[in-house]
Amino acid sequence: MRRGRFAPTPSGKMHLGNARTALIAWLHMRAAGGEFVLRMEDIDTERARAKWAELALLDLRWLGLDWDEGPDVGGPYAPYTQSERLERYEDALHKLEAAGALYPCYCSRADILGAASAPHGLGSEGPAYAGTCRHLSPAERADKARSKDPSLRFALPEGRDVTFVDGIAGPQVFPAGSGGDFVVRRADGLHSYQLSVVVDDADMRITDVLRGYDLLDSTPRQIWLDEALGLPVPEFLHVPLLNGSDGKRLAKRHGGIAISSFRERGTPPERLVGWLAHVSGLIDRPEAISAAELIGHFDLSRIPREAVVVDVPDI
Template sequence: MRRGRFAPTPSGRMHLGNARTALLAWLHMRSLGGEFVLRMEDIDTARSRREWAELALLDLRWLGLDWDEGPDVGGPYAPYTQSERLERYEAALRKLEASGAVYPCYCSRADILSAASAPHGLSSEGPAYAGTCRHLTPARRAEKALHKEPSLRFALPENREVRFTDGIAGPQLFPPGSGGDFVIRRADGLHSYQLSVVMDDADMRITDVLRGSDLLDSTPRQILLYEALGLEAPAFLHVPLLNGPDGKRLAKRHGGIAISAFREGGAPPERLVGWLAHVSGLIDRPESVSAAELIGEFDLARIPREPVVVDVPDI
C-alpha cells in the first residue's frame, strides 16, 4: 500500500504554497489508491501554536482534502503530533550514539561563522560546519562540558556521496560532506527537523514524500539517517516553489496569501483549488474545480520542473 503525507508546521496561517503542496500530495496518493496521512510538525514549541494547527485542519477540509490518519482522527501509528513523539526521537538518538554516529559539539554560532571556509550548507543554516568538535579528545570534551551544554551532531560518513532519483526533480547527486555535519539535537534539548521527520515517516510507514523543493537539500541528510538507523527511506518528490512577480518565494509581502483569508472572505473553495491546479500544470486554465474532480487527471509529468511565477489570485 502506498502511503503519503502532508506535515504542516503550525507556526502561522497556512498559505498558498502550503495549500498547493498539500493538494499535490493528496492527489498523488488518491490517484494511486493509496492512504494519506496528516501530521503536525510542532516540535519547535516556541513557534508552534495549537490555534494554528486547528486552523490548518479547517483550511484543508475547506479545500476538499481529507486524510485517513491524523491528529484529529487517530490511526494505527499515533500520535500524529511531533510534540507527543519525543520518546521516539530520544530512542533514535540513543541508537545513533551507541553506533558512534554522533558527537557533542560545543561551538557557538559565532565560532562556526568565524571558522567557515567550506561552501555554504542549507540556506537556513549558513556556512557548512567545519567539523571543529568532531575529533576532540575525551579530555578536551570533558573540559568544554564544564562551560557549555553541547549540541549533538551527526557525523557525515567520509567519502560518501549520496545519489537518488527524485520523482519530480530527477537524478540527484550530493558530493561527500555536503552541508557539513549537522545538528540532530540542539544544546537546549530540542530535536532537529532532520531526525524527527525521519522517525515520523518511518514509524508511519510513509512510502512517498512529496514536499517543496526548498527541502531538496535536506534529503541526503535524511537518507544517511535512514541508513544509520537501519530504516528504509521513502521515495522523494520535490515540487518547485511558487514565486511572486519579483522572482522571490511567494510570501506575505506579495499580498494576502493566507488560505483562511480566502475562506473567511467567502471565496468558493473550488475557485482556489482551480487556481492551485492551474499553476501546478494540472489544468489549462484557472477554472473552478473540486479537489476530487482532479484525481482522475492527476499526472506527475505535468508538474513544472522550475519555480512558477504567480500573482496572488483575486478570488
C-alpha cells in the same frame, strides 16, 4: 500500499504555497489508490501554536482534502503530532550514539560563521560545519562541558556520496561531506527537523515524501540518518515553489495569501482549488473544480520543473 503525507508546521496561517503542496501530495496518493496521512510538525515549541494547527485542519478540509490518519482522526501509528513523539526521537538518538554516529558539539553560531575555511552549507545555509568538535579528546570535551551544554551532531560517513532520483526534480547527486556534520539535538534539548522527520516517516510507513523544493537539500541528510538507523528510504518528490511577481518565494510580504482569508471573504473553495491546479499544470485554465474531481486529471509529469511566478488571485 503506497502511503503519502502532508506535514505542516503550525507557526502561522496556511498560505497558497502550503495549500498547493498539500493538494498535489493528496492527489498523488488518491490517484494511486494509496493512503494519506496528516502529521503536525510542532516540534519547534518556540514557533508552533495550537491555534494555527486547528486552523490548518479547517483550511485543508475547506479545500476538500481529507486524510486517512492524523491528529484528529487517529490511526495505527499515532500519535501524529510531533510534540507527543519525543520519546521516539530519544530512542533514535540512543541508537545513533550506540553506533558511534554522534558527537557533542560546543561551537556557537558565531564560532561556525567565523571559521573562514568552512565550505558553504546546503541550500541557503551559511558555512558548513567544519568538524571542529568531532575529534576532541575526552579531556577536551570534559573541559568544554564545564561552561557550555553541547548540541549533538551526526558525523557524516566518510567518502559516502548520496545519489537518488527525485520523482519530480530528477537525478540528484550530493558529494560526500555535503553541508558538513549536522545537528540532531540542539543544546537546549530540542530535536532537529532532520531527525524527527526521519523517525516519523519510518514509524508511519510513509513510502512517498512529496514536499516543497526548498526541502530538497534536506534529503541527503535524511537518507544518511535512514541508513544509520537501518530504516527504509522513501521515494522523494520535490515540487518547485510558487514565486511572487518579484521573483521571490511567495510569502506574507506579497499580501492576501492566507487560505483563511479566501474562506472568510466567501471565495468558493472550488475556485481556489482550480487556481492551484492551474498553476500546478494540472488543468489548462483556472476554472472552478473540486479536489475530488481533480483526481482523474492528476499526472505527475505535468507538474512544472521550475518555480512558477504568480500573482495573488483576486477571487
